[in-house]
Amino acid sequence: MxxxxxxxxxxxGASYSSxxxxxxxxxxxxxxxxxxxxxxxxxxxxxxxxxxRRQEEKDKQRERHYNNLIVRLEESIDGGFLAPYGTYKSNLDYDTDIVRRLIIQRKLAPFFTPLQDFNESWSDEELLIILSQSTLHTIETAYSEAEEEEDDIDNHKIHKSQSYFRRQEQKAKLKSLITRVKEKQKEEENRFLEEKVKAKEGQPCSPYLFSKDLFLKLYRNASECPICFLSYPPYLNVSRCCLQPICTECFVQIKRLDPHPPHDDTSQQEGNSSSTPGSNANSLPHTLISEPAHCPYCAMPDFGVTYDPPSDIRVGIEGIKPSEYHLSHKKRQSIDKPQIKSSHSSSNSHLTGLHANSESGSEEALQEHDTGKGTEAVSKDLYQPVKQSKRRSSLASDAVGVITIDMIRPDWEQKLISARNKLARKAATASAIHASNLIIDQNSTLDARANNARSSVQNSYNTNLHSIEERMIEEALRLSLLDEEERKKKAEQEKNKSPSS
Amino acid sequence: MAALPKRIIKETERLVSDPVPGITATPSEDNLRYFHVTIEGPSASPYAGGLFKLELYLPDDYPMCAPKVRFLTKIYHPNIDKLGRICLDVLKDNWSPALQIRTILLSIQALLAAPNPDDPLANDVAEDWKKDEQAAIKMAQEWTAKYASTSSQ
Known part of the structure; x- marks a missing residue:
């Protein structure tokens, strides 16, 4: 050429695109x-x-993330699951690998299936009927709005940038991923249903179905999570600072606020402490801060929880099969009669001394707690599972056993850095535009002041201005050419791919 | 529209069964996330005797993000602007999912009792307030009588 x-x-330029x-x-x-x-x-x-390559890695990670969010009957631990029930929409951005591991290690309460309603006066039979109708996951709520089309700014432009196509591609990929995950969840659900039907007809069924005793043990004294208002087994996480219960599904919803400029009040100090070393506090983009999540109950910074696993339930992963969990006859009778006393005393007396089937070798020896006296003293910790070593005071965020929000979302720092970079790029663009405007201004004032006296200087300014203009146009051209080429390359790749696949 | 989360249903039920004195909140018939709210002016404030209408909307992410609340009745207050928007920390960054419709409305009632001209939303009102508090209070009383008196509604 x-x-x-x-x-x-x-x-x-446009017609040369080929x-x-x-x-x-x-x-x-x-x-x-x-x-x-x-x-x-x-x-x-x-x-x-x-x-x-990076994109591929990201895709794989996302696939894994979404697959981790599928509730599977086989993946239960102490009567709860490793993935959320779906009370909240599917915008679950916590690290699923970490949370699954924490649940298996019994450091975080499992995702129990919530009851929409709970009434202490229900008989065991009524309770069991309601529990037998529960599903693994609420697909319709959780994924309902995921399909909503989000408006892209480039939709209204004639020239669609390369990143627009990339965004569209990503969206399409995500959509198909969600559809696949939804499909898998439905399969799980159907299998679960079939097993339940088999169990009802007395046929051999999955050993992962919960036994009636397990259901009763878990839900007889259900308590309400103060955030989602749903009823759960009383073995919930407890905030490290103020000892308030919170279900795991709500816990994984708590997150840091998006990076933001510091306020002019006290939060500034926190911001400085959480900013990365080496950041320049004078330039604006670097002053963006990200504060640790606060406790929803007492607003203490760096929200964290602890979990006391019930010592007398060891089912599912690393325990006996959920179908094999049985209460001894005597204890069962005590559960059969719901006590009409105040809720805390009844919950405590029920929670103790139950024991699981001796079939399991891994089962811990069961201690019979003598709760008669302890009941009043522990009335404050109503929702906590009864355990001899119960925590009564608040813990530091770095204490052993405390799970903080930053632990399940370790990417917050990355997010802060990228937010700062984005702002820095914006600022750089703005100052570039500002600088070029200054040159033009200077030029015109010079024009006015020294009309022909300093023609040589003026000339140099003119050429300067001219070259800047040219360079900007070149740059724009170059970018659009790159875009075009990339688009074509991609199209070719697609073409090459499709016949081979 | 997706089914209403249990939390919203229960909160609504509890607002009816256990109402807050001086505050009403009734969901709209066609959208159960939209509430018609009234708040009585606190007795020891320039808004005493007034009944203020507000609207409250629970966004999709509620309770993980704050409800949107706005005054519909005109009010002369340094932290409430001409459009009825409210400057209140718990409606913004200090929102916590443990708060509820009831607690947020109580906070707004408390804001009426304790205007904070140092963190203004309506700058002109805040300036008046700082310059001559007595005059500003008088103005607030006048506005209350004019726009929020129960007889005029």
């Missing part, structure tokens, strides 16, 4: 003699391949 005058390139972009950049390169334009294209290729 050789040297094409810049003007022509400019005016016909050519290869390296030749265009050669044009620019030879004409302006600036190497960075050409090298920009090459590094562009490099970045592109790196980016696609």
């Amino acid at each position: 050789g040297n094409i005058p810049a003007k022509e390139t400019r005016s016909r 050519g290869s972009s390296t030749s265009y950049s050669d044009t620019f390169g030879s004409r302006s003699g600036r190497r960075n334009t050409t090298s920009g294209v090459f590094s562009g290729h490099f970045i592109e391949s790196k980016r696609s």
